[in-house]
Amino acid sequence: MRAFASWCDKGRFSLPLRTSDVVCATPALALVTVTRAYGEKIALREVSLAVAPGEIHALLGPNGSGKTTLIRTLAGLLMPTSGAVSVLSMDASRAPQRMRQLIGLIPSGDRSFYLRISGLENLVFFGRLHGLRRGAATARARTLLEQVGLADAADTRVGYYSHGMQKRLSVARAFLTDPPILLVDEATHDLDPAGARRVRELVRVAAASGAAVVWATQRIDEIAGFAQRVTVLAHGRVTFAGSVSELVAQAEPSRYLLRLRNGRLAGSALLVALEQAIGPLGSIEVSADEFVLALADRAVLGEALVQLATGGIEILSCQPERSALEDAFVAVAEGATA
Amino acid sequence: MIELAVNAGRVDSLVGELAKLPAFLRRDLLVAWSYRFAFVGDLFNLAAQTLTFYFVGQMVDPSKLPVYGGTQATYLEFVAIGIGVSAFLLFGLGRVAQAVRGEQLMGTLESVLMTPTASPTVQIGSVFFDLIYIPIRTALFLLVVAVAFGLNFHAEGIVPAALVLLVFIPFVWGLGVLVAALTLTFKRGMGAIGLGALALGIFSGAYFPLSLLPHWLSSVAADNPIARAMDAIRTALLSNAGWAGIASDLALLAPLSALSLAIGLFAFKLALRRERRLGTLGFY
Numbered sequence: 001m002r003a004f005a006s007w008c009d010k011g012r013f014s015l016p017l018r019t020s021d022v023v024c025a026t027p028a029l030a031l032v033t034v035t036r037a038y039g040e041k042i043a044l045r046e047v048s049l050a051v052a053p054g055e056i057h058a059l060l061g062p063n064g065s066g067k068t069t070l071i072r073t074l075a076g077l078l079m080p081t082s083g084a085v086s087v088l089s090m091d092a093s094r095a096p097q098r099m100r101q102l103i104g105l106i107p108s109g110d111r112s113f114y115l116r117i118s119g120l121e122n123l124v125f126f127g128r129l130h131g132l133r134r135g136a137a138t139a140r141a142r143t144l145l146e147q148v149g150l151a152d153a154a155d156t157r158v159g160y161y162s163h164g165m166q167k168r169l170s171v172a173r174a175f176l177t178d179p180p181i182l183l184v185d186e187a188t189h190d191l192d193p194a195g196a197r198r199v200r201e202l203v204r205v206a207a208a209s210g211a212a213v214v215w216a217t218q219r220i221d222e223i224a225g226f227a228q229r230v231t232v233l234a235h236g237r238v239t240f241a242g243s244v245s246e247l248v249a250q251a252e253p254s255r256y257l258l259r260l261r262n263g264r265l266a267g268s269a270l271l272v273a274l275e276q277a278i279g280p281l282g283s284i285e286v287s288a289d290e291f292v293l294a295l296a297d298r299a300v301l302g303e304a305l306v307q308l309a310t311g312g313i314e315i316l317s318c319q320p321e322r323s324a325l326e327d328a329f330v331a332v333a334e335g336a337t338a
Numbered sequence: 339m340i341e342l343a344v345n346a347g348r349v350d351s352l353v354g355e356l357a358k359l360p361a362f363l364r365r366d367l368l369v370a371w372s373y374r375f376a377f378v379g380d381l382f383n384l385a386a387q388t389l390t391f392y393f394v395g396q397m398v399d400p401s402k403l404p405v406y407g408g409t410q411a412t413y414l415e416f417v418a419i420g421i422g423v424s425a426f427l428l429f430g431l432g433r434v435a436q437a438v439r440g441e442q443l444m445g446t447l448e449s450v451l452m453t454p455t456a457s458p459t460v461q462i463g464s465v466f467f468d469l470i471y472i473p474i475r476t477a478l479f480l481l482v483v484a485v486a487f488g489l490n491f492h493a494e495g496i497v498p499a500a501l502v503l504l505v506f507i508p509f510v511w512g513l514g515v516l517v518a519a520l521t522l523t524f525k526r527g528m529g530a531i532g533l534g535a536l537a538l539g540i541f542s543g544a545y546f547p548l549s550l551l552p553h554w555l556s557s558v559a560a561d562n563p564i565a566r567a568m569d570a571i572r573t574a575l576l577s578n579a580g581w582a583g584i585a586s587d588l589a590l591l592a593p594l595s596a597l598s599l600a601i602g603l604f605a606f607k608l609a610l611r612r613e614r615r616l617g618t619l620g621f622y
Contacts, residue, residue, distance in 0.1 A: 038617055069617075077448055078617045101454035111445025114365065116372040121365070128361035129453035131354055157372075173449075 026089075028053045028212035029074060029181055034083030036069055036236075043069040045236045046083070051212040051229075053180070056203065058223040058244070059216040061233035062333055067216040068108055070233065071185045074214060075105045087181060101130070104174035108185040108216075112170060115159035119150055119169050122158055127176045137176075144172035149198060163190040171199050175206070182206060182213045188222065200226060220325050232332045240332040250328040255321040256301065258284075258291040261314035277311025278304060292321060355459045362463030363470070370467065380475075384425065388483055391417045391545075404547050407577025415490065415576055418483045420544030423568045426476045426503070427510050430468060434514025437464035439521050451610075461515060461606060469511070473503055480575075495574035498584050502574060505591045506567045512598030519605035522613055543568055563594045 027050035036044040044066045051057040061067045072078045074085060076096050085092040087099045113122045120141055127137030145154045148168040158166065167190045174182060182203065188196035200222065207213050215227060223230060223244060230247050232240035240247060260270075274284040274291065281299040285292040295304060301318075308315060320327065370377065395413035403411050441447035441464070450460055462469075477500070484491045541548075541559040548556045548565060559565055570587035573579050 036617070072617070075452060077452065077614065079615050097454050097456060100452055103452070105452050107448070109445060112449040114369060114444065114446060117365065117368045121368060125361050125365045126449065126453060129358055129450065129455045131358075131454065133357075134360075 026053075027051055027086075028055075028088055029214065030086045031070070031074065031080075032084045032086070034070075034073060034080040034085065036066075036073055036078060037081045043236050044073070044080075047233070047236070047238055049214075049231055049238070049241070051181075051214055053210050053212050054207055055229060056207045056213040056215055056227045058227035058230045059214055059233065060218070060220065060223070060230060060329055061216075062218070065233040065333075066236040067233055068185055069236075071105070071108075071183050071214065071216055075103055075183050076100060101177075102179055103181045103183060104177070104179035106167075106170050106174045106182070106184045106187045108189070113158045113166060116157060118155045119145060119158055119161065119165075120154040122169065123173055123176065126173050130177045132177070140176055141172070144175055145169075147175075147198075147202060148172045149195065164192065164195060167191060168195060168199070171202065175202065178206070178209075178211075180211055182211050184213065185216045186218070187215070188217070188219060196222070220329050224325055232329065234333045244325070247328045247332070248325055250331050253320040253322070253327050254295045256293045256295075256318050257321050258293050258308075258318055259316040260291060261316055273311065274308065274313060277308045277313055279307060281307055293318070355456050358455055358459055359463055359466050362466045366467030370471075384421070384479055387421055388414075388418060388487075391421065392487060402547065402550075404549070404572075406573045407579030407583050409490075409577045411572065411576050412489070414483075414487055416547075416572065417545055418480060418487075418489060419572050419575060420542075420568060422476045422479050422483075423503075423506075423564075423571060424542060424544040425479070426472055426506075427564060429472050429475075430465075430507075430510040431514045431517060433468040433472075434465050434511060435517040435521050437468075438518040442522070457607060457610060458603065461518075461603065465511065465514065469507060473500075473507070476503065491575045492578060494580065495577070498581055499571045499574040502567055502570045502584055502588065502591070505588055505595055508595035508599040509563055509567070509591065512595065512600070512602035515599070515602030515606050519602070519609035522606070522609040541565065563591060566590055 029049075029051040031047055031049040033046045033048055034044055035042065035046055047066070047070060049057070049070075059067050059070065069078065073080055074087075076085075076092055076099055079093070087102055090099060092099045113119075114125070117125075120138070123141035123144065124134065124137045127140055128134060132140060142151070142154065145151050148171050150165060150168055150172065153161065153165060158169065161169065167187065171187060174184075184203065187199050187203075191199060203213055203215065204226065215223070217223065227244055229243055230240065231238055232247070240250065271284065271286060278284060278293070280296060281304045282293055282295040285294060293304060293308075295301065305315060305318065322330070392414055395417065398413040400410055400412055403413060403416050405411070438447070441450065455463075480491070483489060541551075541555075541562050542564040543559070548559045550556075551559060566587045570584040570591070573583040573587075577583060
């Protein structure tokens with residue numbers, strides 16, 4: 001992996017950053033108050049974002065929140081309606097060709113290869129467009145195909161590849177020149193768990209070598225222990241920007257799954273007993289075989305559990321209904337809607 | 339010193355861009371080879387057309403046909419060059435536009451535009467295979483027809499005819515890129531090719547002499563660059579006129595080709611910029 005310093009040494013970031021969430025002095029990638037409109041529809045509203053070298057920056061948001069528009073704007077496939085994009089201190093609009101040399105993109109769709117030729121030939125073609133000589137492009141392509149688990153399908157036409165295989169080929173293409181910037185749009189969407197882990201590991205290694213990574217995803221669970229910083233988008237606006245732990249801190253879980261030892265009570269009698277025991281501290285819902293304790297505002301979990309135990313309910317276990325990260329994401333995204 | 343460094347940088351950049359063209363060539367060769375039946379079908383189509391016109395030629399009075407440098411052409415000689423050059427034009431026009439349309443449909447246009455490849459390289463690269471294949475196909479077609487039907491093509495006219503074809507390439511390419519720009523903008527530009535084909539058939543003199551058109555129309559059609567190219571190739575191959583016979587046609591075609599290419603490339607650049615601005619590059 002190419003040392004990032006060689007890219008960074010070319011100059012310092014020159015655009016005025018205005019948002020408080022920008023923490024790095026010399027970001028590899030920066031968006032400054034970017035707005036992108038499609039006619040009447042505003043897909044991005046004054047979005048600012050900065051990604052430092054070696055950082056994996058997760059981009060979270062529900063469908064239609066603007067993640068793909070943001071990735072495409074960073075990649076130079078879309079021009080911002082207003083605002084500025086900077087890549088390694090360069091104004092992206094002034095040096096688009098140079099910028100593309102620095103960016104590896106893993107697009108969300110799988111329509112990005114020549115279906116009539118093999119995976120290897122596809123990679124060699126794109127490698128050569130990135131300036132590699134044929135021999136070097138072929139050697140690099142073979143190495144990457146091995147790394148993404150496609151070595152056996154190297155000479156198979158891409159038309160015969162599954163969605164997951166095409167996605168892995170897309171990952172391999174993004175790594176052809178070890179770019180200092182990686183834009184990843186739903187890379188693990190079509191992959192099985194092992195394939196997803198392999199891709200995350202490749203990205204992790206790239207980031208450890210200095211690449212700045214923007215990782216757009218809806219799989220909230222995969223950013224814990226993987227991304228350093230998170231930006232949450234909702235309706236084209238940034239609703240949260242900070243570290244993963246700061247995002248988790250936004251979560252205030254209020255719903256818990258309870259496992260009970262029923263004893264003599266069952267069915268509706270048990271439900272009535274639960275409702276009586278919990279009183280004004282919350283309510284109990286039955287979901288399939290599980291009981292869900294929904295705490296009232298300002299109620300404390302410990303107090304509610306004591307109430308239930310005092311009421312004769314035997315609690316075997318209690319756990320949050322969703323992960324803390326999921327809770328935080330919902331809170332942040334729903335906060336934007338409200 | 340700085341100026342020298344800048345120039346060296348430009349040369350390196352140009353060399354780097356030129357080095358990418360073989361990659362396009364290999365890609366398109368592999369794709370074309372994967373459609374082997376289409377290759378063969380195309381050759382059969384040409385052969386069938388020629389055979390048809392051979393029999394039509396039996397009914398045509400040669401005195402109705404133009405005389406090239408004092409040589410009276412037969413209808414098959416006349417029409418074989420017409421078929422070859424019009425196929426060259428139609429194939430070229432269609433392939434340039436289809437290259438863009440195909441890339442849009444496959445979703446590969448964005449992938450290619452995401453590489454650090456200059457826009458002109460992408461445009462040339464997209465048709466590089468055809469720029470080589472189509473002239474070879476045209477030359478082979480004329481050679482096969484000449485041998486099979488004993489046509490009287492002059493060997494010394496081959497180089498002048500090839501030069502006319504070479505000068506004609508940027509004209510076709512320019513029109514093709516213009517259609518490609520329309521395709522990029524309006525998503526369906528093949529209608530324009532249909533109109534072009536109609537105009538070609540009637541006003542180029544591919545299948546019948548332009549003198550058969552009404553006088554006012556034939557004088558306009560005679561200045562049609564396509565008709566001039568066709569006439570120049572006929573003069574070169576069917577007469578002993580040599581370079582002198584085609585000089586005026588070349589003098590007209592060269593600037594028109596440059597103009598066509600410049601307009602086409604400019605239109606494509608505008609279309610690409612518009613798509614990036616609107617965010618509809620991947621739409622089809």
